[in-house]
Amino acid sequence: MIGLAPSPMQALRRSWTLPRAALACAAITGCAAFEDNAAQVNMFATHHAAPVAGVIPNAGEDDQPRVFDNDEGWTITLVDAYIVTTGARLVRCDSSVFELDLFWGPCPEDLRGEDLELLSVAGLGVPPGEYCELQVDFGPYVRPELGPGADAPVHEIPESPQVEGASVYLRGLAERNGEQVAFEHRATDRVVVEFDLVADDPTGEPTTITTDEGFPKELTTSKTYDEFFLGVDFATYEPAAYDAELGELLVAITHAFEGTVEVAPD
DSSP states (O other): OOOSSOOTTSOOOOBSSOOOOOOGGGGTTOSHHHHTTOEEEEEEEEEEOOOBTTBOOOOOOTTSOEEEEOTTSOEEEEEEEEEEEEEEEEEETTSOEEEOEESSSSEEEETTSOTTOOEEEEEEEEOSEEEEEEEEEEOOBOOOOOOTTOOOOSSOOOSOGGGBTOSEEEEEEEEETTEEEEEEEEEOSOEEEEEETTTTSTTOOOEEEOSTTSSOEEEEEEEEGGGGGTTOOTTTOOHHHHHHHHHHHHHHHEEEEESSOOOOOO
């Protein structure tokens, strides 16, 4: 299984650039060879504040700003915030790579949405076997072109024009002792987060995907959005320097787990 809520100190292999790996069927001898014996994998996305004493706190209601304190004593209100998932792939332990299909294109995850709410992002029928790595891409958002008669998109289109071209967008207000600092930050890098499914498993075993279970294997990526602001003193921080680190912060706050129900660690 995929470990829950790894800290930045855990030995997860994570990178900034897209790996030069074969996609989907390129690493095996054709797709038809496994279509009849495929095991369905579905990937979801969610978000929440970091657990405190084994409990995931409530930082805001659905479709409302997220409000929380950071370790520098600032109360932060996230008025507008998005993280954009643009791709994902599974790597089998024999190095075969399987690109998951995005169900409705890039997913702009609105952090104002209800905490722990699941967004269906991607899936694929893959050959049964042992899988050693999950890779998740975050990248610049491109607003879909909706012509006359086009169906409404499944993923909600962000209202803010600043989300266009951003992989991460954060806008809000920080307050401490009567001082208020408005902030707005964007990352435009393409970021890949790599989860080592072997090193991150308590037993040191890879994730096994089979057709015997009778239902899809479910994997979920989650972001602890309040940790974007760990160590940030809004009285002295440099916004441009923070923007430059935002992609790296996204890597640090993203974790993955097997299934769709997240349980805070004790």
